[in-house]
Every structure is written in structure tokens, then in C-alpha cells.
Amino acid sequence: MAQSFSSSASDTAPAGPSPDIPVPPGSVGFVAPQFIPFDDPLPLTSGQVLPSYELAVETYGQLNAQRSNAVLICHALNASHHVAGMAADNPKDVGWWDNMVGPGKAVDTDRFFVIGVNNIGSCFGSTGPASINPATGKPWGAAFPVLTVKDWVLAQARLADHFGIQKFAAVMGGSLGGMQALGWAITCPDRVAHCIVIASTPRLSAQNIGFNEVARRSIISDPDFHGGDYYAHGTVPRNGLSVARMIGHITYLSDDDMAAKFGRNLRSPSENGEFHYGYDVEFEVESYLRYQGEKFSSYFDANTYLLITRALDYFDPARTHGGDLAKALSVAAAQFLLVSFSTDWRFPPARSREIVQALLKNKIPVTYAEIDAPHGHDAFLLEDPRYHAVVQGYYDRIAAGLGLPGRARTAGVLA
């Protein structure tokens, strides 16, 4: 257990509110990360050891005296510890799950102490491939160890120790974040009371891995990649990363969603409405994907993209149990909430139902909502009121079970 613990929200570095920018109702306000060093080597699934590491963390709300009201939010591929609120140094930078987490929101920071953590291997402040390798004094680059979901869980468990949290009231995540929540229930069963798994899967399909592989090849075959040591060459494999993001982005949206957003609209047709008969941007959807790819490649690290897509590929808790997910989950002691979205073809409802079935087989309490929403995989980040009502209702029951006070206000999606 860490000694440097403080039980107030000021555990996140205090952020002076900018007086000229109002804090919207339901927002945790201005936030800034803290960076927590861990000097004990972390043994990894691959057999390698990460000698030391740092985690970027934000926290919201107050940890209660019993330390029973803590919620860990795990992020997916391209998100970070900045889950909620406005970054103090850039108020336009709103947390990636700000619609879910805040005072009066579904994950109610009036009552819960919420931790957002950036995973190791990422590129938003925690130790990753772009960090300096203490052994060489140069960026890790290609030498950064390959990580798994289990490695992340073990690193997060040390973070829980740091805060003096023996057991999380809930560990929650969407997509890859949901895999981490599931990983918690399997790897640290006595340290998580409720496991909340949204738009996730117990394993990637061949199709999922296929998309990841195309994304990785795109990065690796970019001449600016330099075998992963592009930092030393002063280059960034921006084209490869951009194409990787374009591919990924398609898988986050539903066919209907893309049809509604873009259809076959032309970007800027010729004067007579004709095609240009060339290979530059013709359709709106091309322009959108290129923009998304280019934006992404300006802030995301290519090695991190490789690492995280690989962690996705490797996740398969049933693998060491002869493919039997129920056996893998038999150690779980948490109660579960699962949510899936009907038009999510990346991790479709059938994958969540597999988890539900495996939990039922083990007589593990499970609630499952299948939201008929049009927005594909991305729906888990969006504001469907039914989805938020399920999550809010579930958290309110967790609060009741812990003897926390009732909800003082309702803000955000359900207000």
C-alpha cells in the first residue's frame, strides 16, 4: 500500500478553474493529471519485465473513509486517463467519457471516487514506446515489450494499492476497456465487486484480427517507421498511422450510420455535377476518413497503435482453459453488468451473450442490456438515454448496496 495517499479529490493535481469559462452542470470541472511512478519491476505475460513505469491518472470525487466507493475506468484503443471534465491547460479538451462520469451523471462523482488511468504502452503520459528506456537513455521504440490485457490489470492493481483501495466498487470499460474489466474479474477476483463490460468481447474474431493486421501492416510498411525506431530518425510514420486509423474508424461505425452521415455524397463535384474521374477525394466519406486519419496521426504514437491492437488480438481468457470461457470465468466473484449495441458489428451482441452465458453457467449474477442503437461500436461513447439509464440504475444499486447516500442530482444525458 502506498503511503503517499490523500483521500481527497485534490489527489489529482489541483487545477485552478479558469474564471472566464463556466463549468457545465454535471461536469467535474477543470482537471489535470498526476503522474505516479512505480519502481518495482513488472513481470509481463510475455516473460519480459518492465523495470519501472509511470502511470498518468486523473481522479474525480472523494474516496470515502472505508475506501469502498472507488470506480476504475479502463480505456479503449485511443483514449486515456482523461475520462471526464475539462483539461485545465486546454478547456476544449473534454474527457472521453464525460457524458458518463460526473456529478449527477450515471457514474455519479457525488458519491463515487472515479479513477481514470492511462495504460502502460500508451502515449498520453504513462510509460510507453516513446518513453526513455532507462537502460539505454533513448526512447524504447521497437524494444518496448509487447503487453497484454492482463499486464494492464496487474499495473492497475498496483495503482489501486497506491490509493489504498483493496476492492473496487466497480471496474468499468467499453471495448478494450471492457476486456480489462473482465480481466480484473479473472485476475484479481477479490478486488472487484462489480464488473461492467460494455460493447466488448471475450476474444477477437479472425475478422477483427484481420482488420488489426491491415492496420499494423500499414504502419510497419511506412518507410518512416524505421522498424519502430522512428524517434531516432526524427520521423513519424504518419501515412501508415493515418491509414490504420481510417480502417479502424470504419469498423467503429455501422453501415446505416455511414449511409446516414455520408451516403454517396460528393465532396466537391465538377461544375456539371460530374465525377472528377480521378483518385483524389471524390466522396464525402473519403474526405471524412482522411481527415480522421490525419488528425489521429498528429497526436497518436504508431508503436502504441501496434502494441494496443496486439493486446486486443491476444486477449482470450478461455485460451488457457481449453477454449471454455465458463471455466475461465469460474474464479470470478464480481457481479456483472454487460451492455451491447445491436448495430455493433465489430463486437456484436452475440459476443456479449457468450460472456452472459458463461457467467450464468457459473451462477454468477449478471445483468445484460442489448441496446437497439444505430451507431455501431461507437455507441458505447454516445448518449443513448436507454444505455445511460441502465448504467445509472446499476450504479445507483451499487451505491445502495454500499450504504452510500442516494443520488443528489441527475445531470447529463438523463437530466
Place this chain on the structure above:
Amino acid sequence: MSALSMGPATDRNGAIRADLAQIAEWIAPGSRVLDLGCGDGTLLAHLRDHKNVDGAGVEFDDSRVIAAVRRGVRVIQQNLEEGLALFDDQQFDSVVLSQTLQSMHHTEHILREMARVARFGIVSFPNFGYWPHGLSILRGRMPVTGEMPYQWYNTPNIHLCTLKDFEDLAATAGLRITHLAAFNGSREVRLLRAWRSTLAVYRFESPARGARP
């Protein structure tokens, strides 16, 4: 899924409806119960609070799922027409299908599925043999009564039956009927149930495993 209009599941004093109370009475304390079409979770919450029952519900309707979650009832959102593939053989002690059978397409299939997942099944449905229904038909009209308030063209009730009809189907599926209770509104009916009741509640025992037809 509930396609009847029995009014709220609890009265002003929070007491549950007579038919649900009867169902609860047939369920052993501390047992495992699956409630198909669990609605807002009233029955499961009652069983949890009064009989220490470990329950799970299946419900398709969004708002009812949300209501059940708010009650702290464990609910799985699914269309019952898709069957009970999520559930293992004999995973529960009792399985309940309350006021839903008559609106299902695969009536016989769901009964067999119930027998597969639990030892005891409880089914309730509106009694089409209720005598005013016959009178209505004699007058040349489809019956529209308090518990079946729909017109012929908008009713979700596609498989209406009488008590005898149900008993025949149960026999075909190898289900041994152990109990019957019949209600007219909130009153239990004991005399001439086949004519005087509006709602029938049956409890059956599933065929022994391996002996299923």
C-alpha cells in the same frame, strides 16, 4: 413481453397482485428462479425480499429492463422468441412465464425450453373460456374484456386458449401439472374455473431428464 392488461403488479400498499402472490407461494425459499418476461422485476424483487430467492429475469422491452435494473433485479435483455439458449439444462429450480404464453409465436417450443432449464414451470395466461367471451362471440363479436382489452386487429395475443386446451398441450409436451389456480381480477376462483376465471396459473413438473419426449 407481458401482453395482458392486469394493471400494476403491486397495489397502493405495495402488495403484489393475487396471481403473482400465488406464483410466489409455489416457489421454494432459497431456490433459483428464472422469470421469463419479468417486466419491471416486481415478482423477482418480491421473491428476493421475502423468500431469499436467487433470481434472474428475461425481458425484451427497454423501459421494463431499466425498471428492473433500478429495482436491483438481475435481468437479461432478450427476445423470448429466440429461445433460452443462454441457459443450461436444469440451471434453475423454477421457471415462470407470466401472462406471456398467449403472445408467443413458438408456444410449444417455449414450454419445452422451460422444462429443459428448470424442474418446475409456472405459466399464466388469460382464459379464453371465460363465459362472457362465448357470449360475445354469440353476439358476433370478438371478446374485448378487461384482461384482453385489445381489438382483433391490434391484439398481441395470437395463441389464446382455454384451460383444457392448455392441459392437452402440457400433456403432449410431457409436463405433469401439479397445481392450478384461477383468478377473476384479484379474486381467486375455485368453482367452475374453466368458465368463471379470466386468468389461469398452472404449475408443472418437467419430465425427468432423459425421459423427455
